Amino acid sequence: MNSSQPWRMIRLLILSELLWALGEGLFFYLIPVYVQELGAAPQQIGLVIGVAELILALLYLPAGWVADRLRYKPLMLGGWLAGLVGALGMAGAADWRMLIPGLTLYLMSGYCLPIIHAYVARMVGPIPLERVFPLLSASYALGGLLTPAAGGWLAQHWGMRRVLGLSAGLFLLSTVVALFLPMDPPPERSAHPTMREIWKGIPWPFGLALLALFTVSQVGLVLLPNFLQHVGGWTKAHLGLFASLQALGIIGLGPLLGRWDEGRARPLGLVGAWGLGWMGFMLLLIGFRYFPVVMGAMAFLGGIYAGYSLAAARILRLASHETRATSSAMVHTARSLALALAAPMAGFLFALQPAYPLWVALLSLPLAIGGAFWAGTLGQRVEAIPSGSGLEANRRGL
Structure with a gap:
């Protein structure tokens, strides 16, 4: 791998995460208010959000297990697309029951986060993960620094549907940037592990x-x-x-x-x-x-x-x-x-x-x-990351 390629990959991922954070920051903190506006009682608001979060928690490990046997990029892109479709579904909901599929799909799109981390570990080359992951996390935090206040103002004047439409536009740009990420190689397996x-x-x-x-x-x-x-x-x-x-x-x-x-x-x-x-x-x-x-x-x-x-x-x-x-x-x-x-x-x-x-x-x-x-202290048995790889020498936020 050319020495400049890992940094190109990191810059693309930072830009994609920044765009996604800008879109999410516009509406995410207003979701409970939006669900209430669509006719849900407080107990129903908690149920809708809680069930979606529980599904996501149960999805992480199976998704990671599958990802370890395939290329990471296609599965990552699935998360971007699920979030985009979920935001569009929330924008088009006529009542709180119709909001549930879009909200659930949006929250479930977070399954791709551990896959992104594994993708970076596979593609980062000599750059230490302890340097890359905080940069990704900081870029996401930067994207969400001022947008909650802007989203509240826009929701007050435009309504939540238009805000969600604007967020979906930013998600689309984020997805387009992610398409330019380099494809990772297939996992190396000399023998299938038990x-x-x-x-x-x-x-x-x-x-x-x-x-x-x-x-x-x-x-x-x-x-x-x-x-x-x-x-x-x-x-x-x-x-x-x-x-x-x-x-x-x-x-x-x-x-x-x-x-x-x-x-x-x-x-x-x-x-x-x-x-x-x-x-x-x-x-x-x-x-x-x-x-x-x-x-x-x-x-x-x-x-x-x-x-x-x-x-x-x-x-x-x-x-x-x-x-x-x-x-x-x-x-x-x-x-x-x-x-x-x-x-x-x-x-x-x-x-x-x-x-x-x-x-x-x-x-x-x-x-x-x-x-x-x-x-978390590395012991003698940790030999998984070879010398020279750089690994021995951040709501969707990474």
Whole structure:
């Protein structure tokens, strides 16, 4: 592979992700409002979104298992097309029941995320994944930095159907860019691995450690806007600003933290990401009424979201070649399951005392970080990524 080809592939993928983030940012945060406008009750809104998210969580691992046996690019493009069709379906829905297929298809298009990670690992050449994945994540965060506010204004003046139509146009441009990505070679197989070999090639301890880490952090994050509004006294306008500060944290911290993990046996950048998140929770508990303190805390919490791309990079260093997409799917499955587990826990704790979710996250994170550090350390048995490949020396966001 020519030395310039990996960077060309990365630039195309960054542009495609940026366009997709611009489209998604226009409407994604308004989906519950749109479902309500189409006649759904609050319980029905939760059911529609929850079922679609559960289907996606169950889809990740089977999709990864299939992808490890084929070329990645065609399966990736299937995700782009599913999201595009889903957005068009939502735009054309006459009532909330007709919205369900489009919304479900759109959310299910996220199955391609672990396949994208595996594709990058196959095509990146000498460039470390710890450098590439944070760049992809930052480009997605950049695309969604200002579009939620713009989408709200457009929805107010144009209506959600036109906003979704505009988003679909951006998705189409993103898909066209993705078509120019180079085709990856077929998977190399000198012999067909047995199920036992496949099972051994998946870093299950690290996947379980990530599930614990993601769940603990989500306990503190899932109702954070409610805490800031009801206890801190901040308005919705402030909450939008705080969300943008989180995105800035992802953009600024991700590439820096990724450099810490490059070529290291120990996941120092990953630990640093959640360590910054721990500092963010601590600052919020101390100074949730003080604007500069909350601003700094929200930027630090962006480190947690930047850490997801580092988790994806680390698991690909631990996995065998034959299980890259399946192993990457573990990260996304853990992320979805963590939200499903954390939401009711946070709700119960919040009802007892609004600060309890933050206290639980603050007290539990050090132990969860230690588990991920131990399980994510490369051992002697990890020989899957050969020397010179660059791998030993980021709602759809990568």
